[in-house]
Amino acid sequence: MGDADRVTAVEVAVFAPLPKRLTYRWPRHLGDPATAIRLLVPLGATQRLAVVERVLRLPASEADGYKMVLDRLDAAPLLPAGYRRWRERLADYYLALPGEGWEAVLAWAADEGRRRFRMVDGEQLAAAMPELAAVFKGSRRPLTQATIRSRLACHGSFWLLRQAEQRGWVEEVVEPLFQPDGMVSGSAPVTLNEAQQEAVERLTAARGGFRSHLLFGCTGSGKTEVYIRAAEQVIAGGGQVLILVPEIGLTPMWLARVARRLGRVGVWHSALKPRARHALRHRLARVDAVVGTRSALFLPLPRLGMVVVDEEHDASFKQQDGLCFSARDMAVLLAQQLAIPVVLGSATPSVESWHQAQRGRYALLTLPDRVGGGSRVATRIVDMRGERGVLSPPLLAALKQTKAAGKQSILYLNRRGYAPALHCTACGAVPTCRHCAARLTLHRRRGELRCHLCGWKRRASDRCDGCGEQALLPLGAGTERLGADLEAAIPGLRVARFDRDAVTTMAQQVALLQAFDRGEIDCLIGTQMVVKGHHFPGVTLIGVVQADLGLNLPDLRAAERWWQQLTQVIGRAGRGADAGLTLLQSYQPDHPWLRQLGDAFAPSVLRQELAMRREMAAPPFARWVRVVFSAQREARARKAAEALRDAADSLSGIEVSGPIPCAIERINRRYRFELLLKDAGRTRLPWALRPLLDRLPVPSGVRRKVDVDPMDMM
Ligand code: ADP
Ligand code: ZN
DSSP states (O other): OOGGGEEEEEEEEESSSOSSOEEEEOOGGGOSOOTTOEEEEEETTEEEEEEEEEEEEEEHHHHTTSOBOOEEOOSSOSSOHHHHHHHHHHHHHTTOOHHHHHHTTTGGGOOGGGOEEEESOHHHHHHHOHHHHHHHHTOSSOEEHHHHHHHOOSSOHHHHHHHHHHTTSEEEEOOOOOOOOOOOSSOSOOOOOHHHHHHHHHHHHTTTSOEEEEEEEOTTSOHHHHHHHHHHHHHHTTOEEEEEOOGGGOOHHHHHHHHHHHSSEEEEOTTOOHHHHHHHHHTTTTOSEEEESGGGGGSOOTTEEEEEEETTTOGGGBOOSSSOOBHHHHHHHHHHHHTOEEEEEESSOOHHHHHHHHTTSSEEEEEOSOGGGOOOEEEEEEEOTTOOSSSOHHHHHHHHHHHHTTOEEEEEOOOOSSBSEEEETTTOOOOBOSSSSSBOEEETTTTEEEOTTTOOEEEOOSSOTTTOOSOEEEESOOHHHHHHHHHHHSTTOOEEEESTTTOOSHHHHHHHHHHHHTTOOSEEEESGGGTSSOOOTTEEEEEETTTTTTTTOSSTTHHHHHHHHHHHHHTTSSOSSSOEEEEEEESOTTOGGGGGOSGGGHHHHHHHHHHHHHHHTOTTSSEEEEEEEEESSHHHHHHHHHHHHHHHTTSTTOEEEEEEEEEEEEETTEEEEEEEEEETTSSSTTGGGHHHHHHSOOOTTEEEEEEESOSOOO
């Protein structure tokens, strides 16, 4: 059969939860097909986005059964070759459905409809594409792609626009890049100390090949300075640098500091407005560095020369819904694919990364000392047993003394709202969410009881639903109550709250931190938002309001995470010339972990934790996959989980436990069951699970979430 009898078709991954790739015929007017470009295809009665994975030549008779591609969004592949190989491995590893594996990675290119275009050469456009010219003619202002599509009745409007753009007849209107303003204090270039110097030299020597590094530097040891110097070298050599930070790490001050030093810096996070996204997307080839949260990993930087993952232990690098990927692990994989160095930095490394450094897989770079030595910090444990209030007398006394000395304090309590629960003193009932197996948090100022899992809320009242008595009282304390109690206990103390409820915009955050920096606030109360990277020399007192909070959760990583957070918190103290004090209020004052907080204990804590994980045959010594089934009908979720369990029982070398109800049994009206698969050899999972998942259809009404290397076990 000659080639003339064949027609062009494409195999695509559709952006829909389909287990298989689909084939469509390729219409000639869309130019030459290519892989890794997005299309619009018909699916049932709807139109969906899809990505080309393969271009096929099929016998005409065979192709007859396929539907036709409707439109083409991209002229050229959205990902360069290295990124494409990496994406494939990522999708394989996380057991992604075909569409899911692209959707997550191309999220930066979403909001297609909101890109704006204007006409540059009306005459040429009118001659070649009169229908498009007519659309522009009526309007003087730039038009969004969505508008152009709805005025152009014909299919293929994206492609028409792409061609007009390529010929220079229309152009995209892009905003200037977001530039952090100049809120930088003490930014005179510093002279690196010896340890910093060595770290920079080793990173610089690693250029031009793949190498993973763990930069283990205590709090305030100048890690950021190391990233910046190493990045400067990469940029001077014509390369680009990607710096990933945790969700709470993208503080305006930190950004301004990095941006001032690295030149053209693009900022990326999930709350970015579409116009700011387009601005960066448009300039990916021209920026020197991108700083962003986990999804910044997917921005294809054509000259990427180094990846930095700051605070690599942070749980926010793991995506918890959709494609549950770890941005930290995938950063290492990306560096490997692109043959470039990667550096993971932390004062409190994850057990995983520490293990890799111990076995020589990651080069260990150590910054053992605080810059400038820091000052002496004493740590004391306050026994809260028998204490009725939230603030103990020793903590109140220390707060007063600190104020009298003209110094500042930070109180840490990782709980939002006024109280994490209420209880009825008459019948003992605890108000719970209508849709989740969760207690409702009291937000007193708003007069609301709110569910922090699903967002459901109702008016707060002191009348119990169960017995009708007016006997509901708050149980425990959140930051809101802490603030109120503190203001009542120490009149005249200037208190500010720093959490997601009190601070909702970047501008508020800047204003608050600047006010604190200027000494206009005596005491900052915060959730984990206060943990990251702030450097306040005026702070001499840190109070951890409930030091055992989160220590005893039924989660493999609870203790590790608790230790990381508290060590980061107390690392905020003693950054100035004056001696510091840390007070840990605890109901379990004899807990051995309480005596191991602080930078000096990191290696021994990590050693103990690793020994325990080895004994339990838990990660990082084994590989785990957690599969959660959820449905509004309890029996359906359980049955679906059992079906996978039965199938997985046949896999050799893999231990299957469950199904059991999740620790949080119901979220958002859905009952949840989990199955945990464990591979002690780390060679068979997650890949061995793929054929089972492909074979077992997900029953209607059931959702199946596959989490490889789960971080959150609740
Ligand atoms: P880390 O990231 O390890 O917490 P930073 O890089 O933020 O530490 O450094 C803490 C502070 O010390 C910053 O204000 C920084 O400008 C300053 N600093 C860093 N390195 C030096 C140095 N070699 N000499 C003097 N100051 C430094
Ligand atoms: Zn809820």
